[in-house]
Amino acid sequence: MGAECKYEVSQAAYVKLALHALKHPAAAVNGLLVGRLLDGADAAAVVSVADAVPLCHHPHHLPLLPTLELALTxxxxxxxxxxxxxxxxxxxxxxxxxxxxxxxxxxxxDHIFRSFPRAAVLLLDNKKLEEAVKGKSREPVVQLYTRDSSKSWRQAGSDGSSQLTLKEPSTNMVLADHVTTKKWQQVVDFDDHFDDISKDWLNPGLLA
Structure with a gap:
C-alpha cells in the first residue's frame, strides 16, 4: 500500500515534532501524527498530515501500551x-x-496500522535537524517509513521516488526562526501533562 500513497506534512506538524526533539536533545521523544486520507480519482492517494501531538520524553514511558491507548483515545x-x-x-x-x-x-x-492501513512512521534525522535549524538545509529532517506486504516497516524513497513532501517549501526557514526565539522551551507533551494537568498537550499558541 505504501508505494501507492504519498505523504504530505504540514508546516505546523513538522515544526512541532522538530521542536519536541529539540527540547529533549538527550532523550528519545515520540508523538502522534494527525491528518486525513485524500483520495484522488486520477492520482495516487495522499495522506495529509495536519498536526503532530507530542507524547513522551521519559524512556520508561515510551513502550507502555496503557499510556499510548489513553493518548490515542x-x-x-x-x-x-x-x-x-x-x-x-x-x-x-x-x-x-x-x-x-x-x-x-x-x-x-503496527498499533496505528490496525485502524489506519496507510499509517506512516516518521523517523527524525538528528544530523539533518542540526543543519536545518542553522538555516543551511531545506531538506525534510524526517525519513518516511511505511509498512509493506510482509508487515515490515521499510524506508520509503530508496527507489528514487518522492513519497514524502513538505506542504510549505519554506518550512525549514520557519523552524529556524522558532528555534531563534526558543519556542522549543514551550512544547508540552503527554509526560508534561500527566505531571501537571494544567499544561495543555494541544500546545495552543505554540506556533503563533
Whole structure:
C-alpha cells in the first residue's frame, strides 16, 4: 500500500515534532501524527498530515501500551470533530548518530496500522535537524517509513521516488526562526501533562 500513497506534512506538524526533539536533545521523544486520507480519482492517494501531538520524553514511558491507548483515545476524540484521525507516529532517537528505526516505533506503528492501513512512521534525522535549524538545509529532517506486504516497516524513497513532501517549501526557514526565539522551551507533551494537568498537550499558541 505504501508505494501507492504519498505523504504530505504540514508546516505546523513538522515544526512541532522538530521542536519536541529539540527540547529533549538527550532523550528519545515520540508523538502522534494527525491528518486525513485524500483520495484522488486520477492520482495516487495522499495522506495529509495536519498536526503532530507530542507524547513522551521519559524512556520508561515510551513502550507502555496503557499510556499510548489513553493518548490515542484523547487525541482521536479531540480531532474527530475536525474530520481528522491518527494517521501515524513520529520518533527521534536519543543519540544523534542513531538512524535506525527502533522496535518501539515499529510496535506503535503496527498499533496505528490496525485502524489506519496507510499509517506512516516518521523517523527524525538528528544530523539533518542540526543543519536545518542553522538555516543551511531545506531538506525534510524526517525519513518516511511505511509498512509493506510482509508487515515490515521499510524506508520509503530508496527507489528514487518522492513519497514524502513538505506542504510549505519554506518550512525549514520557519523552524529556524522558532528555534531563534526558543519556542522549543514551550512544547508540552503527554509526560508534561500527566505531571501537571494544567499544561495543555494541544500546545495552543505554540506556533503563533
Amino acid at each position: 484523547l487525541v482521536e476524540d479531540h480531532f474527530a470533530a475536525q474530520g481528522l484521525a491518527v494517521v501515524g507516529y513520529y520518533h527521534a532517537n536519543a543519540r544523534s548518530g542513531d538512524a535506525e528505526l527502533p522496535l518501539v516505533a515499529k510496535r506503535v506503528g
